[in-house]
Amino acid sequence: MSNKIRVAVIGTGQRGPSHARELLGCDEAELALVCDLDEERAKNAAENFNVKYELDHREVIARDDIDALAIATHTRHHAGVMRDAAAAGKPFLVEKPYCDSIESGVEICEMAEKNNVVAMVGYQSRFTAFAQEMKALAEQIDLIQTNVSLQRGFFNPQYFFPEHYSGILDALSHTMDLALWWTGSLPVEVMGHERCGLFKPDKDAVEFVNITTRCENGQIVCMTGSMAGIQMQNIYQMAGLRGNISATERNRIRYVTHRGFEEDKTPIDLKKGEWTGSGQPPTDMWTHFAQCVKEGRTDVSPGASLRDGLAQVAVSEGAYFSSREGKAITVEL
Ligand SMILES: NC(=O)c1ccc[n+]([C@@H]2O[C@H](COP(=O)([O-])OP(=O)(O)OC[C@H]3O[C@@H](n4cnc5c(N)ncnc54)[C@H](O)[C@@H]3O)[C@@H](O)[C@H]2O)c1
Incomplete structure (x- = not known):
């Protein structure tokens, strides 16, 4: 893995572009790609941040040149993207709330734990x-x-x-x-x-x-x-x-x-x-998550684990x- 981990932002509504901006100022991670089902949104974000875009998150997960995902879809769509990432062993930082139901939350925790996926919920506070x-x-x-x-x-x-x-x-x-x-x-x-x-x-x-x-x-x-x-x-x-x-x-x-x-x-x-x-939240969240990814560290504390996210849900x-x-x-x- 190069010095900086290469991150794809999935979902370019309101929150996705904030992650993209934070990544621009991070020493440990960089924005590599944006992805949205809505082509206009994906294209706008790609132009704004001077990166390429994809429309299907599964294509992004399959790419070897992407080290981790920032999942910033609407909360009701987190589970689908996380399930695919966890199954493929791709590290991810997911926006809060972690998921839309206890059942899907438990299933994804178990998949991520089984596959040793580095995963964190984006509680920047x-x-x-x-x-x-x-x-x-x-x-x-x-x-x-x-x-x-x-x-x-x-x-x-x-x-x-x-x-x-x-x-x-x-x-x-x-x-x-x-x-x-x-x-x-x-x-x-x-x-x-x-x-x-x-x-x-x-x-x-x-x-x-x-x-x-x-x-x-x-x-x-x-x-x-x-x-x-x-x-x-x-x-x-x-x-x-x-x-x-x-x-x-x-x-x-x-x-x-x-x-x-x-x-x-x-x-x-x-x-x-x-x-x-x-x-004020510093940019430490991305620095910390990137270090966890580089070291393959599944204990993401003091960041919030998927189990912490599940407790809140x-x-x-x-x-x-x-x-x-x-x-x-x-x-x-
Ligand atoms: N941490 C924070 O401070 C903070 C602040 C705002 C929002 N959030 C959270 O961020 C998440 C996103 O919020 P938002 O307001 O940006 O939502 P939004 O609905 O404005 O944007 C979500 C985007 O995700 C896209 N999308 C949905 N499924 C997709 C998929 N499978 N692949 C690619 N794109 C997909 C949609 O087309 C949409 O453009 C929510 O969970 C929200 O609670 C967190």
Whole structure:
């Protein structure tokens, strides 16, 4: 393999061109090709990025001069492309949410694991200094409860559809992945409340959502999100037996640590701390993934593995059915 891995971007809608731009600035990977079923889109992207294009992802997977794929199709089309890549042993970075159903997600995880395919879900937020600091702090406080909230303005039309990963859940998947990563545990039970189709009744997308998840290690994760959150703050809070962590945006964290409480409720050895830094994703995601591909490293941490992606999909799908059936949903991963 040459110094840089050669990447083909599959899907040149909104997100595919962002990957293409990131690849232009990456020392470990380069854009080699773009592919879209829609010839006009493929051709435009090829002209913009000065590369060739293909229309059929299977032709791309079959090419020896392509080392890895960036799969940026609509979420409902990820599984088909991933299945072909995993079967052929071609490394891939797939956009979030990982897939549109638990069944296809499990099948693809198993195929990729069997064929030792280097595969990662594109949760770029994990590569921010903010997320890594939150992870390090979470490990110090005997974490019990995580509360996160994502408030967004209105979305582009392609996010309005009735499935469980629609509307606010598309963006909340990033926050959900972070919260599950910080807990270091798998979800086992999900309770969700959703309000759909209030802004666009004909589309029935998830516009407001509250989810409570119980994890294998007993931790509780509460997530909330809305598509009408203009002027509202995002929230990232963690409470533990030995401290608490709080951030309202991604560039500043306040925390306390202690060794428990005296009988009069005074915290023992209370220490206060503050972190300020960057919440912006660096280009490290592609650098990291390219290094994993070069070394054939299937453990892509701190990037999100397909199993991590599956855990997020299980919460999202669980919340959808819980909200409709009015009961908690058991998750078995
Ligand atoms: N990580 C992020 O911050 C971020 C941001 C935006 C979108 N996304 C995710 O990126 C993905 C793509 O989003 P989008 O808004 O660009 O979607 P989109 O619907 O605008 O574009 C998808 C493109 O994929 C093409 N396509 C579908 N199947 C194909 C196939 N088999 N081969 C080649 N092309 C195919 C379609 O023709 C379309 O042009 C989604 O999963 C979305 O959730 C992630």
